[in-house]
Amino acid sequence: MRVVIAEDLALLREGISRLLTEHGFEVVAAVADGEAFLAAVDEHRPDVCVVDVRLPPGFKDEGVRAALEARRRIEGLPILVLSQYVERTYAAELLSDGRGGVGYLLKDRVAEVRDFVEAVRRVAEGGTALDPEAVSQLLGQRDDGPLEELTPREREVLSLMAEGRSNGAIAEQLVVTEGAVEKHVSNIFLKLGLPPSEQDHRRVLAVLTWMRG
Numbered sequence: 001m002r003v004v005i006a007e008d009l010a011l012l013r014e015g016i017s018r019l020l021t022e023h024g025f026e027v028v029a030a031v032a033d034g035e036a037f038l039a040a041v042d043e044h045r046p047d048v049c050v051v052d053v054r055l056p057p058g059f060k061d062e063g064v065r066a067a068l069e070a071r072r073r074i075e076g077l078p079i080l081v082l083s084q085y086v087e088r089t090y091a092a093e094l095l096s097d098g099r100g101g102v103g104y105l106l107k108d109r110v111a112e113v114r115d116f117v118e119a120v121r122r123v124a125e126g127g128t129a130l131d132p133e134a135v136s137q138l139l140g141q142r143d144d145g146p147l148e149e150l151t152p153r154e155r156e157v158l159s160l161m162a163e164g165r166s167n168g169a170i171a172e173q174l175v176v177t178e179g180a181v182e183k184h185v186s187n188i189f190l191k192l193g194l195p196p197s198e199q200d201h202r203r204v205l206a207v208l209t210w211m212r213g
Contacts, residue, residue, distance in 0.1 A: 001124055004046040005030040006037035006063060007082070008055055016050060016110060023117045032056065034066030041070045041077070048078040048101075048124035053087065064093060076100075080123045082107050086133065100203070103129035103164070122164050128207060129164040149191045157184040162207045 003025045007013040010032070017027045029040035033056045041049065049070065055062040067079045071094075080103035081094060094102045103123040109131055110116050119129035150158065153174075160170045167185065171178040185203075189195075194202045 001048065001121075002026045002028045002044060002046045003120070004028060004037065004040045004044060004049045006032070006034065006040075006049070006051040006055060006066065008032045008052060008059075012107070012110070019110070019113060020050075020117070020120065023113075025120070034062045037063075037066050038070060038073075041074065045074065046077075048080065048120060050080045050082065050120065052107075053081055053083040067094065076126075078123045078126065079103070080105065080120055080129065082110070086131070100126040100128055105129065105131045106133055119164065127164050128162070128203065130162045130207070132163055147192075150188065154184050154188050154191070157181060158188055158206060161185070161188075161203055 001024070003020055005013060005016055005020075005027060007016060007030070013030050013032070017030045021027055028044040028046060031037050031040055037049070037051065037055075040046075049067070051063045051067045053063045054060060055066065064081065067081060071077045071079060076099050078101035079094065082105055084107055086106070094104065101123055103119050105116070105119055109119070122129050147155065147158075156174065157170055160173060165173065167178050167181045171181045174181070188206055189202055192206055194206060
């Protein structure tokens with residue numbers, strides 16, 4: 001699985017490269033800014049990218065902008081964004097096209113090697129991976145809008161969906177049957193007005209609805 005990394009801190013960039021290489025990934029490019037990132041994406045057409053939210057020269061949202069441009073150039077290109085803090089707007093922007101292959105993790109999560117590598121793989125395979133801390137903070141803000149109709153258990157299931165967990169993993173976490181989780185997920189889709197569709201990734205749309213409140 002081929003990876004392009006964009007991270008301005010040389011030590012962290014090298015650390016991520018080494019970590020992913022040790023777990024079977026092929027790091028085809030590791031760069032320090034958005035311009036170099038886009039050039040690497042064009043050249044290597046990677047399977048997944050790991051991108052810092054803030055990159056030179058302004059250290060504002062250059063990484064997110066570069067990630068969105070990369071997904072425009074290569075439709076659905078899997079991107080995992082790393083951020084120092086929880087910034088809901090950036091995660092929502094990445095999810096806004098309704099497709100999977102998107103992740104948003106806090107940088108501290110890199111130290112949790114197993115979870116980080118799993119998140120990169122999940123994103124590469126077209127899933128989503130939102131940081132549990134981000135999910136926890138955002139969930140506390142969700143008390144109005146289209147989510148009012150969800151039961152406490154359905155909100156719990158939706159928050160685990162936001163982390164990118166499968167129905168089986170959610171069932172294990174909540175100590176319920178997978179069938180029960182499937183029922184909750186169906187109810188969530190129904191209440192959020194997300195009918196079956198071949199074009200849209202409904203789990204992503206449900207999470208996006210939740211983030212927008």
